[in-house]
Every structure is written in C-alpha cells, then in structure tokens.
Amino acid sequence: MKKQQAIILAVFCTWFSMTEIYSQSTQKHAPLFSKVVYQGDDQVYKDYPLKEGEFYNPILQGCYPDPSITRKGDDYYLVSSSFAMFPGVPIFHSNDLVNWKQIGHVLDRPSQLKVHDAGISAGIFAPDIIYNPHNDTFYMITTQFAGGFGNIVVKTKDPHQGWSDPIKLDFGGIDPALFFDDDGKAYVVHNDAPDEGKALYEGHRVIKLWEYDLDKDQVIAGTDQTIVDGGVDISQKPIWIEAPHIYKKDGKYYLMCAEGGTGGWHSEVIFISDHPKGPYKPAPGNPILTQRYFSKDRKNKVDWAGHADLVLGPDNQYYGVFLGIRPNEKDRVNTGRETFILPVDWSGEFPVFVNGLVPLVPKLKMPQGVENMTAGAGFFPNGNFTYEEDFSSEKLDYRWIGLRGPREEFISMTNNGLQITPFETNIKEVKPTSTLFYRQQHNHFSFTATVDYKPASEKDLAGIVCLQSEQFHYVFGLTKKGNDDYLILEKTEKGESQVLASTKIEIKGPVHLQVKARGDEYEFGYSTTGGDFVNLGGTVSGDILSTNVAGGFTGCLLGLYATSANNAR
Template sequence: MQTRKQKAIRKIKIGACLFAFALLYSCQSMRSGDEKVDGEPIFSNFEYVGNDKIYDENPLLEGQFYSPILQGCYPDPSITRKGDDYYLVTSSFVMFPGVPIFHSKDMVNWQQIGHVLDRESQLKVGTAGISAGIYAPDIMYNPYNDTFYMITTQIASGIGNMVVKTKDPKAGHWSDPIKLQFDGIDPALFFDDDGKAYVVHNDAPDKGKELYEGHRVIKVWEYDVETDQVIAGTSKIIVDGGVDIKQKPIWIEAPHVYKRNGKYYLMCAEGGTGGNHSEVVFSSDSPMGPYIPAANNPILSQRHLPRDRQNKVDWAGHADLVQTPGGEWYGVFLAVRPNEEGRVNTGRETFILPVDWSGEWPLFEAGLEPLKPSVRMPKGAKNEMNTGQYFPNANFTFADRLDGDRLDDRWIGLRGPREKFVHETKNGLIIKPFAVSIKEQKPISALFHRQQHITFSASVEMDYTPRSEMDFAGLTCLQSETFNYVFGVTKSDGNYYLVLERTEKGLSKIVARTKLDEAGKIRLKVTADGDNYQFSYGISNGPYNNLGSMMSGDILSTDIAGGFTGAMIGLYATSASDTKL
C-alpha cells in the first residue's frame, strides 16, 4: 500500500519523464528540419556537370585510363603501397577537413576514404589565408612497424612540420600531430631496408649563404621512429640550389628518397610550381649522400614546349613514385589545364604516368612531350572509374540531394569543421549562418565543391527568407577571400533582391541585381565555358533567367588571384553581409 507521499513522488517522477520525453521529441523535431527558420537557407538537389570537350575528342582505347586522375584542386600528390593497396594524399591548405586520402587496388580506380586531418586538434587554420595551411603531405608505409605516416607542413598556428600516424588508413583515426623540430617545408620520410628512418625536406641555405632569390636546399636527417623526432646533430645539406647551382635554379623542393638495386635515388621538384616547373633526380650510395644528379635531367617537365600548343597541360612536377607488386613503376604529379585565355581556374590537379626504370635512372614515359589525356593502365587493371563505385574522372555528373545523414567527402569547409554550420534533414541541407563574411580570414559558413572542369555547370535549389540587410545566402564561386563571386538573396528596405557581386583584390562591386516578388524557393545556377561564366536563376518550375551579362572567370584563376588553390563552388550563408544595394 503506497502512502500519499509515495504516490506524490511517483507522480512527480512520471511527470518529469513525460517532460523529458516531450523535450527530447521537441529537440528532435527542431533538428529534423521540418520547420523553416528565417535567416537559415535550406539547400537541396545540388548538381555539378562537367563537360570538357577534350574527353569527347579523345575516347579511351582498350587498356587506357584518363589523367588527371583527380580533377580540380588536388595538388602535391604523394602515394604509397602496402601489398596491393595504394593510398594517395594531396595538399588541402585551409580546407576542412584536410588532406583528402584515396585508396585503390590498381591505381586506376580510386575511392576517397576520408581525410587524414578531420579534427580541430589536428588542423588549426582558423585565421589563415586560403593558401596557407597544409602544404605537400607525404604518405609512407613503414613495413617494420606496420604503420602509415603522413608528414607535412602546417603553415598556421606555429605548428610547422608535423607527422601523424595510423595502423589502418581505411579506418581513419590518425593520431594528433607530433610537431617536428626542424624548419623548412615539404618533408618526406624514407624507411631503409635495415629499419632505419630518414627525413628529407626543403629548407633555406645556411645563414649568409643565400646566393639569389629562390635559392633553396634539400636537407636530410636521421629519424627516430620510437620518439618520432629527427635526431639532433644529424642534419646534412644534400642538394644546394638544384641540379646545377651555376644556372641559379629556384625552389628545389618536394624531395622523396627511393632505394633500387642497392642505390638511393632522390627525386625533387625544381623551378617553382609554375611555368618553369620540373622533376629532377639524383643518386647516391648512402641515404645521407652525397647525391649526384642524372645527366638527363629533367625527367618530367612541360616548360620547354611551345606555349600555343593545343589542349595544353602545363606546370608538371612535384612527383612521387610507386612500384606495383608486378614490378611496374608509376608516378603521380601535379599539373594544370589552362583555359583558352591561359588561365588556371581548376587549379593544380593530380596526374599520373608510367615510369620507365629499365635503366639506371627513372624517366616518366612521354613526360617531356605534350601530355595526353590518356595513359596506359597497369597490367591487370580494369577501368571502372565512372561506374558510380569510384571517384569519377573525365566528364561526369555529381548529383547530391543533400538530404542524407552524412556529407559526401567531396564537400569541404574553410578553416573550420562543417559540422558547426550544416545540418542535413529530409528536406535538404540547412546552413546556419555565421556572423562572418566570405571575405574574412575566419571560419565561414559555406560548403564547397571543387571546380573540376573548364566547362561545367553547377545548380542548387534554395529555400530562404532573409531577415535583414545583414542576411545573405546563395552560391559562390571562390578563388580566395579577396577574389570571388557571390550570387544570392538578400533584403533591403523591406524588399527581397537577387544579387550578383564581384570581389577583386578585396574590393566588391554589385554587377547585377533583380527585385524578387517574394522570398522562398529559388533555383540558382552557374555555368562556365572556359573563361566565360554565366549566373542564372529560376522561380518555381520556370526557365532559368540570366542575371547580368557573361562574366569573366579571370578572378577565379591563380594567375590573377595568386596563391595555390583552385576555384571552388560554394553553398554560402552569412548574417554579416556587407553587400549594400
């Protein structure tokens, strides 16, 4: 028999449970995105379509696959192999998460398995410029402790050179960074047959010995795998300036060491990551040098070819080699595909070539000839790149309804985690706007997809009601915080407007606008054919209408905007817009 007090306590407990259940249900309902919130855009049905004519004009023959294997801003590739598993990483600068990582069984069909740096404890780029952050990651498998290493330079937050580790790249869970005690950039690890480890990297000449602008050196250190630090007092300069310092070569960098037939080979980029870029090679009887350059350097370059060649691929260099289980050699490297104006909007991409190492020196097959869009596949490979199972290349369509529970790995943020501003619901992707403009060097509430083709279209549906003149949401085409287009909806004097704004060198100008009858659902689209970009919109199920005239893609090119990144297409929202009508 319960007392009155016990009954009262029971009622209180039941009431508390009901209240907790109601609160939980309410929170889940709010998170579900069933209710539209003014000032928070809902994006849905994103579609990116690439349509470069070079692929239509050059269909694949039996035994071929297309290069680049990673289109868009995927520069500075590094590759390693464990058994028949290949892993590849590229630079990511202030993209968050950082260092995209890909897996393949044959070097033809690649899958993105995530990012190496996916936590704020690993990646601290919150106030860095877009071309700072993560430079030239090197991935290396150490068979002596069955561990994968990713070593890189983080140009932000005073971190500098660093290394992270994992036993299984497919599972992720890379360690937090271990800061390394040396200067310079572009570090790479080498594990010798006896289990000893070494680090090579780019650095400045000794103090007072710099001979000219761009004069750099390559250093080597012994590396302690127990402490994950270089061994003090072991550093040595093994290349001074480049192949021939009398010719004043610039920016010797991106070193990698390989061992073959008892000899050590040091391969480096030389000439700077631009029109003079190349790959050169040296050899030695010891990992510590001295290293002697090959007589036939460079072994990869496009710098000597006619500038007006058709379907030009340029800037080739910054390479890494890998050997297949069957003994074939291949090399991944960066290069660019300029548009008809010679501008580089897709950024530096990851290319691949077979490597002939039948003689003393490795040589990229046809690497000194105009690069072609297709290369021969490794023995036993089958091209399945555009079947939907693998990361696509050539011409393809990427469609994302944005209504799932996990973002595709191709979507990235800038300077901070995506999870802090996005929420996927059954109605689409909600972007919760930060009080930060896209022009600031801070984490911004924008989700980006790389521009991967010279000719492309990107479209998205948006449901959005701005609350004030400080609210803005829509599409952006961005090269950096100071060079970009924003195309979206804002509010002024109680009216709603669709606005196209161009920012060049940090100075913004509204180039087109139109008054909208009402806020709410709108379709936004950008199309590009080489240097010509057109922004258009659609209401309900009606046709697309152009907003403004054709715009130049000049500000989206690295040769105009500078820096190291390629153009990106973003879904953007802010509550701190400075766009004034």
C-alpha cells in the first residue's frame, strides 16, 4: 500500500513539475503589449466640424449593429448585436441620447454565452432590450445561434449590476422582441418562416406573435399567430420582414419592422392596429426610413438604413436608433454596420424618421438643453479621435473584446502592460483565440501596438491582426525560423493563406507594429527604434476585410494576437 502511495506521489510530483515548467515556459514566451494607439482620420469630420449644439451621427462607430433602446425615468439603455464576440451584447447608458457610456456587456459569463465553436457571424443576433414598469424589471431577449440555445431571455433589476443566466424560449425564428401592454399583459413578436409549404418566394418571411407568461418566462403554447405575412404588400414579393417592435400610443398599437434585408434595399416600415394581436394595417406612406432610392456615388454616403427601435426622448420628442453603413471610396464596408439616431415626427397618425427619406448627413442638432460631452473622459467618442491604451488601469476598457471565449483566460494585467498567454490555437480556427480585439471605427485610421516578445520556435507568433473572419484576415507578427527572428505579413482569403512578405529582424527590445488604412488601401509597418516605421509588403487591399468580399455580419476587428500554433512559414 505504501509502495503504491509512493508511486502515485512520484507521478503527481512529476506531473506537477512538468506543468510548472510548461507554465513558466509559456509565460516566458508570452508577449507583453505595453501601448496601443488607435487614431481615426476620416475626411468627413474635417469637412463637417461640429458647431455649438451639434453632434455626430453615427453615435456608435464601428461594428455595433441592430441597436435596441429602452428608457426608465431619465435613464436610457442601448444594446447591439455581438455575434461570436465575447463578452456579448455591449450595453450603453445615457441620460440625453447624445452622450453614451458603455457600462459593460449583458452576456459576460460562459454560462450565458456558449460560442466557443461558433463562426464569427454566428452567436448573438438582434438583441431587444425593454423595461417593464409593471414589475420594475429589464429584459433582454435575443437569438443565440450557438450552444444549443436558440431564442433566450435574460433579466435584471439594474443593468449596471449584471444579468441573469439565459432562459431558453420555446419557439423558433429570429429577432424576438417583448411588448408589455398597459394592463400588464406581455407578448413576444419575432420573424419566422411561413408555415411549411406556404413560402411563395425566396426571402418570404412572416411576423409571429405569442402571449408571454411573465411568471414562467415562457411563451404560452398555442397562442402563436401570424400578424404580418411577407411585408407591407405581399403582391410585390417583399423580402425579409424582420426585427419587429410593438409600441402603444393614443390607444393604438404600432408594429414597426425592418423590410428588404440588411443591404441596399433595407428599410423600416410601420403597421397599425386596435389590438396587440392585430389585424395590422400598413401605413400608406411606407417606408418611414430608407436610403435605397439615392445615387450610389453620393458623397459621404450612408446606406442600408433600417432595423430600428423607438424611444421617447428627454425633450418629449420621439427618437429612433437604427443601423447603417458608411462604405469606403470603393463602396466596401470595412467598419461594419453602425448605430445611428434620428428624431422621429409622431405628430400625425404614423411616426416618420425626420430626414430619414433623404440622404443622411454627418451631423444632427442636439436636443434642447443637452451639452455634447463625447470628447470627455468616460463617454464613447465619435468623429475623429485618438484612443491611447497603456493597460495600466485595474479594469480593462469595455471596448476590448475576445472571440468565442473570455478574455480573462489569456490576458494578465501587469505593471508593465498587458500580457497575452498564447493558446495552442491560431486565428484560422473556429475556437477561442488568444486575441484581444478593438473594432475598426474609421475608413482612414492607424492602429499601433508596442510589443515586447521573443519567439521560441516557428510555432510561436505574436503581433497584430486585421480580421473580418476566420477565413478572411491579415496577420502581422513576429515568429522564428531556425535561430533567426522574422517579421511576417500573412494574408488569408477564403481560408487559404500565403505569406506576402517577411524580413529578418533583430529583436533587442520592444517592437512597434502598425497598420494604417486609407480607405481600401492598407499598409503594415514596423519600428525597432520607436522612430519612423518601415513598410513591409507594400500596399495591400482591404477588400478581404470588407463585408462585400468576406460576407458575414461583422466589421473589421483589429487585434493583439498571440499563438503557439503558428503555421505561417
């Protein structure tokens, strides 16, 4: 017996010793990022400087699509889609609809968000946030295409204090939204396919409604019904009626939906009824928001407007948040779908987005009595701005996200910067990666990172990445070949990778890596002295970082990347 115990103890000690050696080795070869500078330089903001009483639109630049908004008293909360980004569903707070602070993420725990094996454009779609005054509770309902979830709802009494674990909902389709009537009754509306055998054309969808049991947090079986079939006029074969929201005003019920798909035919439409269950009649003036009728080469183009949500503003006027895109000079979408806002005129029977049916402009007038503080500390910036990060704060800025898994599994905050412990996973795999991402927010920008790193083998690489998806990206990083250190630029398109350029480099201290873009043209450079950057690879096309080429639903993500499974040679 003692002999067996001795053997077990010896094996354990050997295992512990090897684990400790591996851990120390991993830490030794973990890159340390000591400074990051992101700088936006879009011409539109130079041509349209802000005057007193103005603010910029979009209010959230970069990949913050499918916005939803709610209000409790003087507090406004806004959320957007996050797909396979982790944590999921960024949430913002404002008291005036102009100045926003990110207060965290709704889904910030692995028990809430199971996207570890999801492609970047799977995961969380179209979250809807709403406050129920009858039980003083906030709800966020969404579709999670991962982890066996489907449609889910989470709740909280205070959005600043975290949210419940998900409750799986017993219905299909996507884009669910809740509505609470004056009598306390609750309903869910969502996009779905027509009943089996009833689809008339490609893109034919319906809007369904269910009664919702607030005590059980579940739809009531057998209460589902179709309230819109196809869209405003099914004889015109409208496509992708989705993102429904119900509002009540002056005793009438209004159903607002996106129609036309998230692309060039996107729009927002409205219906009216005397009862939450319908029948719903479309407004004669639909659409109430779109950018689809204008010249494709218009200056400072904003396009794809739709997927909206309404809220009563602090000035007692309605406002609508919605998604739109600002393509580059080659009409490519690298920054993703962004969050815009417009005042809404609801003085008549139907709401209409003010100037939402003419080409959108970069600036808006602020609600009366509001001061623009978006350049101040803590508020989400817009326009052209510079964001500097030295990772010296105790808490990581909410704008930094992971992909498919928690950031805490690979980052460590040190006195000298942020250390990334590399996973044995590379950026091409549909797995959690040891990469910390920041969204590209301008068509013209630079992103510079200082990294202290000495690769140990060809399997080790650390640097920066520009990523549209696991199949479309650039990697610019330090690795090893034989006894020499190299800096390489690798392009991956449709999952096929090639090294565009490489150079032997003598690493004597921190290396500064940079990517800068002028619309569709991206350049990568490095400096070992802190002086001028040396270009590597010339000018490369940003086409693979666009939605147009790569597909999917995200914008370009700029990452601090490390891997012990490098296969770029």
